[in-house]
Amino acid sequence: MSPIVMKFGGTSVADLERINHVADLVEQQAKTSDGGIAVIVSAMAGETNRLVGLATNAAGPGIQGPDFDDEYDVVVSSGEQVTSGLLALALRKRGLRARSWLGWQMPMITDDAHGKARIEDIEDGKFQKAVSGGEIAVVAGFQGRTEDERISTLGRGGSDTSAVAVAAALGAERCDIYTDVDGVYTTDPRIVSRARKINRISYEEMLEMASLGAKVLQTRSVELAMNHGVPIRVLSSFAEAPGAEDTGTLVCDEDEIMEKQVVSGIAYSRDEAKISLLGVTNHPGIAAKIFARLSEANINIDMIVQADARGPERANMVFTTTERDSELAVSVLEGASSDIKFDDIVVDKHVSKVSVIGVGMRSHTGVAKTMFDALSEKGINIQVISTSEIKISVLIDSSYTELAVRALHTAYGLDAS
């Protein structure tokens, strides 16, 4: 049998009581798995924030970027180190063979982009040997080491990515991500009480769900799992048992999903701002010029619409970004007014993006029509539309967010009976 990888986030290891519960789950898993177990842990809830606060205050506002990030990693990675030692002890208390593994010990080699490093390799060696020898490996998530033997961290939420990387390196049967919800839902259950847990979802759909605001899994971890063909199962760490095959949500290859839904889920995001650049003097290359400026300032642009205004010499350029980045975008464009001529710039933060996602769209027509009909029926005006192969997103007035999500959930037949 192949190894199983289990990952527990901050709320699942928040205190010693929760760590003991995790140890119980691992103990039960060990009884049914004879291919070895690796457990990836986050810092105890609140600990990372405390450490980030210490590092930020020690450095002061003047020390940023590369001058800050390497030592930030030294300070912040200690949180996962502590949890890994504690869980190893809690497992030994249950009579199990276990030991902690820190990023530098495995070693989990990353690039040297401290604070947001990318995993390059997990060296094949004693870590793999220990797991296959039956010793439970408790891995400090979120951390690695650079070629230069400095500690690196993967950025917030990086423990999911650590877990998938470990699963790939071990050729694991599955990577089980234990979290505070019991799976991935067709939409946010806080908005739609009849939201249903999805049993199986494809990597592509999960990627769209994750990047569109469903916060269950980190986007990078899904990408990595897709690239290495590692099945991820999302399940609740509050359950009494590690769960049978059919608990939680399995994120897997499209081929392994028997009954494909046309639409698998509805996602939404309120963290959107619409920026309208009105009366832009239009000439070839103007769009490239605008978005190059924004890209240089590290501003992520999402939806884009360009339309003629008052004849072909003038255009209105409408795009969306995060609320946070919108002020910066305005100042960048105003600062470029010698180069980019326009009449006015208008920011609207009172917008939401609502998306329907499903691999079935590839082979089904009429998905967009269903969406537009459902929204129109509720009197919801669509401001911007963007589509990909497996999703359709619309920008709407944010007052209508819940109404839109509920209407679409019903329209695509996703409501639980």
Next chain:
Amino acid sequence: MSPIVMKFGGTSVADLERINHVADLVEQQAKTSDGGIAVIVSAMAGETNRLVGLATNAAGPGIQGPDFDDEYDVVVSSGEQVTSGLLALALRKRGLRARSWLGWQMPMITDDAHGKARIEDIEDGKFQKAVSGGEIAVVAGFQGRTEDERISTLGRGGSDTSAVAVAAALGAERCDIYTDVDGVYTTDPRIVSRARKINRISYEEMLEMASLGAKVLQTRSVELAMNHGVPIRVLSSFAEAPGAEDTGTLVCDEDEIMEKQVVSGIAYSRDEAKISLLGVTNHPGIAAKIFARLSEANINIDMIVQADARGPERANMVFTTTERDSELAVSVLEGASSDIKFDDIVVDKHVSKVSVIGVGMRSHTGVAKTMFDALSEKGINIQVISTSEIKISVLIDSSYTELAVRALHTAYGLDAS
């Protein structure tokens, strides 16, 4: 010029304000030292206790010794890791080049006696190169790594030992131990208000002072300094400046002390218990038998007196140990009664040991007489006496501790004028 090593304990790095003060001291030191600087730091005060509590509770009472110690080291060493990152950032804020060094990065190789490891080697390599290249090295104290690439810790107070080991490896000019007092005193200033700070003290004297209850320096660090000829300076981290040559107390070779005192200091310890084994059936080898039993039970014995009782066939055997070990000693001896015959065993915890220490004793006579006269004058009865080349210790009723220390401090001319 040779490098300078500076070490700061837990109270000196208790919070960000204190860490900033340490950074100020290091900055000033950097202005006058061009041979490089290494700074060794402890965990922030209270942090080690918090981490020890977590590890102990995670393991529960059943997991002890080797099953506990390796993961204990993983958890507890994170405290110094955090401080080293924070101080490196605080130094960069002052425009200095600095980076943290963890035990595994230097690497500081230790044996695998987790929780109380001994340093074997600091490999000659990039650590030394970084220091001589002018980058301030902020070293996480108290930690190393084993040959097997596990984290080890040196035991409580081990940061002093780390500092001396780093000083030895760098061939440092001096190892400055910053603490919450401004030096080593002729005796405890809380008892004798006229106690004087000692300007220079020999390694041998400091070893006696440390092992006899003066808690300024860890005994192991003094031994290591003596073996490698590293001068230690003890000084206050609360001062505004790193201090000139003559601040604090220099612990150095006897030869470097011009004016040798006959007696350098008076030490005392209240953590003593006197055990009297009365009417022991005396035959050759009985003493060896008694102390072999106690040694097997890991009980440290200090002073020993044997005297005939009721003729040569019976003896009284009196010895001292710590209060903590005294109960165990009694039960060990009572358990051995088939082998070791005696009439009665009496424990007296109401005793203190008072010692006078000085390398000058070697060449001066009458030191003991001065001691006995001074105590007798105050009506203090001496229960047990033990001597070494450079110290005389007496056991007395603990009610007289302060009186005895004050009388001896005056008798040897140590009172500040």
